[in-house]
Amino acid sequence: xxxxxxxxxLSALLAGSPAxxxxxxxxxxxxxxxxxxxxxxxxxxxxxYFTLINERDGGIGGIKIDMPECETGYSTEKGxxxxxxxxxxxxxYQPVSTGLNYQLIPKAGVDEIPIxxxxxxxTSVANGKVFEWIFNYPTNYWAGASIAVKYLLExxxxxxxxxxxxxxYHNSSFGKxxxxxxxxxxxxxxFDFSTLAVDHPGQEQKSQWLQIRREKPDYVLLWGWGVxxxxxxxxxxxxxFPLENMIGVWWSGSESDVLPAGESxxxxxxxxxxxxxxxxxxxxxxxxxxxxxxLAAGNGDQMGTVLYNxxxxxxxxxxxxxxxxxxxxxxxxxxxPMVRDGMEALEITEEKMVGLGFxxxxxxxxxxxxxxxxxxxxxxxxxxxxxxxxxxLTDFIAPDSDVVDPLIIEDSEAYAAEASIEPRCN
Amino acid sequence: xxxxxIFAMEVFLNGLMAGVLYxxxxxxxxxxxxxxxxxxxxxxxxxxxxxxxxxxxMEGQVPFAHLINATIGTEIHHFGWHxxxxxxxxxxxxxxxxxAWLVNHFVFRHLVNQEPIILFMATIGFAYFLEGVGxxxxxxxxxxxxxxxxxxxxxxxxxYTYGIVNYGFFIxxxxxxxxxIAAVLVIALVAFAQYTKQGRAMRAVADDHQAALxxxxxxxxxxxxxxxxxxxxxxxxxxxxxxKSGVQFSLSLIALKALPVLMLGGFTSIPGAIVxxxxxxxxxxLFEFLIGAPFLGGATENWFAYMLAxxxxxxxPQGLFGEKIIDRV
Numbered sequence: 001x002x003x004x005x006x007x008x009x010l011s012a013l014l015a016g017s018p019a020x021x022x023x024x025x026x027x028x029x030x031x032x033x034x035x036x037x038x039x040x041x042x043x044x045x046x047x048x049y050f051t052l053i054n055e056r057d058g059g060i061g062g063i064k065i066d067m068p069e070c071e072t073g074y075s076t077e078k079g080x081x082x083x084x085x086x087x088x089x090x091x092x093y094q095p096v097s098t099g100l101n102y103q104l105i106p107k108a109g110v111d112e113i114p115i116x117x118x119x120x121x122x123t124s125v126a127n128g129k130v131f132e133w134i135f136n137y138p139t140n141y142w143a144g145a146s147i148a149v150k151y152l153l154e155x156x157x158x159x160x161x162x163x164x165x166x167x168x169y170h171n172s173s174f175g176k177x178x179x180x181x182x183x184x185x186x187x188x189x190x191f192d193f194s195t196l197a198v199d200h201p202g203q204e205q206k207s208q209w210l211q212i213r214r215e216k217p218d219y220v221l222l223w224g225w226g227v228x229x230x231x232x233x234x235x236x237x238x239x240x241f242p243l244e245n246m247i248g249v250w251w252s253g254s255e256s257d258v259l260p261a262g263e264s265x266x267x268x269x270x271x272x273x274x275x276x277x278x279x280x281x282x283x284x285x286x287x288x289x290x291x292x293x294x295l296a297a298g299n300g301d302q303m304g305t306v307l308y309n310x311x312x313x314x315x316x317x318x319x320x321x322x323x324x325x326x327x328x329x330x331x332x333x334x335x336x337p338m339v340r341d342g343m344e345a346l347e348i349t350e351e352k353m354v355g356l357g358f359x360x361x362x363x364x365x366x367x368x369x370x371x372x373x374x375x376x377x378x379x380x381x382x383x384x385x386x387x388x389x390x391x392x393l394t395d396f397i398a399p400d401s402d403v404v405d406p407l408i409i410e411d412s413e414a415y416a417a418e419a420s421i422e423p424r425c426n
Numbered sequence: 427x428x429x430x431x432i433f434a435m436e437v438f439l440n441g442l443m444a445g446v447l448y449x450x451x452x453x454x455x456x457x458x459x460x461x462x463x464x465x466x467x468x469x470x471x472x473x474x475x476x477x478x479x480x481x482x483x484m485e486g487q488v489p490f491a492h493l494i495n496a497t498i499g500t501e502i503h504h505f506g507w508h509x510x511x512x513x514x515x516x517x518x519x520x521x522x523x524x525x526a527w528l529v530n531h532f533v534f535r536h537l538v539n540q541e542p543i544i545l546f547m548a549t550i551g552f553a554y555f556l557e558g559v560g561x562x563x564x565x566x567x568x569x570x571x572x573x574x575x576x577x578x579x580x581x582x583x584x585x586y587t588y589g590i591v592n593y594g595f596f597i598x599x600x601x602x603x604x605x606x607i608a609a610v611l612v613i614a615l616v617a618f619a620q621y622t623k624q625g626r627a628m629r630a631v632a633d634d635h636q637a638a639l640x641x642x643x644x645x646x647x648x649x650x651x652x653x654x655x656x657x658x659x660x661x662x663x664x665x666x667x668x669x670k671s672g673v674q675f676s677l678s679l680i681a682l683k684a685l686p687v688l689m690l691g692g693f694t695s696i697p698g699a700i701v702x703x704x705x706x707x708x709x710x711x712l713f714e715f716l717i718g719a720p721f722l723g724g725a726t727e728n729w730f731a732y733m734l735a736x737x738x739x740x741x742x743p744q745g746l747f748g749e750k751i752i753d754r755v
Contacts, residue, residue, distance in 0.1 A: 032557075034676030036566035171725040197725035201676045203667070204447075204683065206440050206598075207714045207727065213596055214433055227676040230568065234670065238578045238598055256568040260672025264578075299492050299565065301503075 021333065022066035023059065025050070025318055026086035028095045031298070033073035034201050035226045037256045038307055040298055042096055043069070045311025047297035048290050052282075053319055055289040060322045061332035074226075076100050087111055091322070091339045094118060094314050098174035101134075106419070108133035113336040114343055116321075118314050119144070119250055119273045123177055126373025127412035128344065129423040135343050137317075137374030138365045139273050141223075141249065142407055143399035145178035147271060147378045148221055148247050149185045150397055160191040164215065168208055168232055169223040171197040178223055178249075184403050202228025209235040222248040229257035237264030244269065250378065253390070254306040258383045266385035269393070271378045274313045274362040276390040278304030282312065282357030306390065313362060320356075321346050344369050363396040369425035376404070427591055436595045437715040438708055443601035445707020446608045450666060451684035452691065452699040453611065454659040459693045460619070461628045461652035462534070464545040468553035470681025472522075472657060475556050477664030477673040478564040479521050481571050484514040489563045511573045515661070522657030523650075525556075530649045538645060539635055557678060566675060571668040575603050604666045608700065611662060615655070615696050628652060632694075682728075686735035692748025701746060706731045 027046055030039030050065045059065055070082035079100035083093065093108075094116045095101060101121030108115045109132060116135045117125070123142045125134035153160055167182055169175035179195060186193035194217070196208040202224060209232075212220065220241065222232055229252045236246055244267040248257070253270025283303070290296055291303075302308040325334040325342025334342070348365040363377040377396035384391055416423065451473065458466040466472075482489060486505040495501060509517070533548055576599035584594035619625040631638040631648045639645055664673070667680050691702020710727040718726030738745065 031566065032561060032675070034674070034679060036561070036675050037568045040566055195724070196719070197723060199725040199728045201679050203671055203676060203680060204444060204727070206444055207437070207711055207719070208724070210433075210437060210440060210596060211715075211719060227671050227674060230674075231671045234577070239596060240579065256672075256674075260568055260570045260674075262570060262572070 021063060023063050023091055023322060023334070024066045024068065024086075024089045025092050025094075026082070026090050027067050027069045028072050028079055028082045028086075028093065028097075028100070029069050030072050030074040030096075032071060033075070035074040038226060038251075038254060039074060039096070041254070041302035041305045041307035042311040042314075044297040044300075044302045045308035045313075046094075046315045047311070048286060048295075049282075049312045049315035049319070051290050051295050051297070052286055053315075055293065055295065056285055060319055061326045063332045065319075072097070072100070076103055079103070083107070087113060091334060091336050092116060092318055094318060096120065098122070098177070099172065102173055105131070105134055111336070112340075114340040116314075116318065116343065118310070118317070120174065122173075123373075124408045124411035124415065126371065126376075126408050128368065128370050128372040129425050130412040130416040130421055131372060132424060133340060135367065135372040137346075137367050137372065138362065139376045139378050139399070140373050141174075141177035142181040142404045143373070143376030144249050144271050144378055145181040145221070146185060146400035146404050147376075147397045148380075149182075149189065150400060151247070151380050151394065152219055153189065160189045163191045163219070164217040165191050165193050165219045165221065166212060166215070166217040167193070167195045167221045167223060168205075168212075169195060169197060170202065170225050170228055171199045174225065174251075175223045178221070181404060181407060182221070184407065185400070188403060198224065198228055198232070200228075201226060202231055205231050205235050209239050209241075212236075212241060213239040218245060220246045222246060222252045224248065224252045224257075229254075230260045233258060233265050233268055234261045236268075237261055243267040244382070247271065247380065250310075253381070253383075255388070256307075258385070259388070263385045265383055268383045269380055270383075270390075272306075272381045272390075272392065273378050274309055275360065275392060276304070276306045276309060276381070280357055280361055281359065282316075285357060309361075313358075316356060316358065317346075317348070317365075320348060320352070343367060344372075373408070376401075429593075432591050432593050434712065434715060436593075437711050439595060439597060440601070441708035441711030442704055443597065443605060443707070444711060445687075445703040445705070446605045446700070447601070447666060447703075448683045448687045448706060449691075449700045449703025450604065450608050450611075450659070450663040451680050452687040452703060453608075453615070453696065454656040454663065455681075455684055455688055456691075456693060456696055456699045457615070457656045457659060458652055460696075461632050462545070462649060463542055463632060464534075464549060465542070465693070466656065467546065467549040467681075468556055469656065469660060469684070470678040471553045471556045471560070472525075472660035473664040473667065473680060474673070474675060474677040475525075475560045475664075476518055476522055476657065476661035477571060477668040477677060478560050478569070480514055480518040480573075480661065480665065481569040481668070481673050482564045483509050483517050484511065484573075485569075487564060492565065493562055515573075515665075518661055519658060522661060523654045526650050526653030526657055529653055530646060534649055535646055553678075557675070561675070568672045568674040569668075571665065571673050573665055573669065575600055575665070575669050577669065600666065600669060607662060607666070611659065612696055612700050619696065624648075624651060683731070686731040688745070689732075689735035690738045690745055692745025695745070695747030698745060698747030705746075706734060709734050 029043035050067050054064050068086050072079040076099035080103050098120050101117040104115050114133050119139050123140040125131040125136050248270040250271045250273050258265035321342040325338040329338045346367040365374040376399040379396045380394045381390045381392045454469040486507040488502050491503050580597045580599050583597045588594035627643045687702040687706050691698030710731045713730045714726050
């Protein structure tokens, strides 16, 4: 009886304490609510890659990855609650929410857990001198805006003089991110820039598209999320705005954004930080070690979609950062601060990506103490409604550093002054 | 005529159309409130559930497929057939009637004569439950809904107005169809409430549950009928809004657009829902065009609709067409 009691007590204690000898990387997912269609593929890809690493390699450096999942419903408040509930023992977070990212910036340093907001969040966190715990490689919104303009310059023989570009944006911190950059780019290249805000959730956009019909911009940039994207693409088709002159950010370029509009969405373009599709070697391993063993996350029906691939990509970057941290510190059981060191020394070369089964999937990345944003490259891809597939139109394009870098310095230094942060990396 | 005036006319017309779409959602709220005094928080989710069910039936999707597969290890997702639109609508209506019966049987018949706040909270619970059931039953992915409703610019209006003012007005074909549907729906519902035995019984129940019971009206029957009617209105709203944006979980948020309409039109008036919708639609679109976009950075429609409704509330708390409540003490 005494032994049984002791066993019960020990089990209860173990169940209540953080998992031992595991690398805890919580997933703050949103599989329910208005943004579920975006959250599900991303969470599935993220989860499947960690399952692959656990099944094929026995974890990272011999230690399994533990991925507690917490449902945020894409609510910033719930996201913060999820963070607080899962942070014990956590070594890294990769939340997919700009609002949540803003909330976690001050917490990361206190809890000593790095935050990686891939291609989203506050752009100026790319300045590692100020934001010690926050990373946003491989690219960011300001880089994205400048890449869209570079692409349009290429399309227009090197000049956008006299052209009109409108930004249709989600009226939130996410949607407002590219505005300042676009204003600077408008001054530099002589185009006329205007903005049209759309309130959450974006189900009704008649006013904005009537204005576009009246003002006849040459190009429309779309900085939307969720239902806002589907409605914007449908409304653009309704007012007969040429879809090939509309470019969405990488969060406005998933299959679920274009499929509801059917044939009308043909020709729509979007920025890409990585390739779509399942024609990569990593999928062979996923099939062998994850799908065929019945371990796929969710319904197992998202493979090859843009956001599933983003989940895979995010998880791959996390795993490589942890490996780097293990190399640097000579231990497999790394902590949050060690992973931060790993992230700051991360270098993803094409050779490495070939080895990981991600050949030609995404551009090379080099992160440093001062540069937490990587090289910021993105490509442009186009939707083919007939084949229901994205086609890459360009190689990965470098951002306009002359415009973007000073803005990053200016914004991050303002934050440093406000939060009394001493610059580092000296 | 100045360009601003011409554009304002186009915005005005589109505001009317948007208002009709808001009214379609508001009608469901009015029906249930009128018959039972319940503010049905779940009306938006009912529109979502109805649209999900319609697409699921049309595409021959197996309900609860993920749950079934996870439980017994099968790999079934579709029956392999496609159901014609009209039959699918009828079958969806059968599901909505069954839902109405279930809601009444398991929830509301146990809450007769309870305070309105209790009933309201029950609908909040029902909304979250139904959203979860919809998710498990049909999945969370975005579904394209095509029941044959036309979409895109109406070229006849475009060409006609171009001939008159040298600028073609944009009116969406889907909005025109929605207007016709809403008009038919309102006429049918008003006629039902005023001229049929069941409609009069519904109004009697709304006035006083116990008095209605005492004269032999079956409360259960009336409530099932009203929730079924609200389910039908939700299906219509789900079809129109689902055609616009695809069927997805944000569809439940269209209820947010109906609230100012109700505050303005009154919670108990079917024509009030239409008039309220039109006032809100035109008001928010014109405000955005004339003041919001040029001076306030745009995206004013959501808060302006509520502000407009608040102003009406101050001067006429029961709304434009709502019944004035007089309590004798």
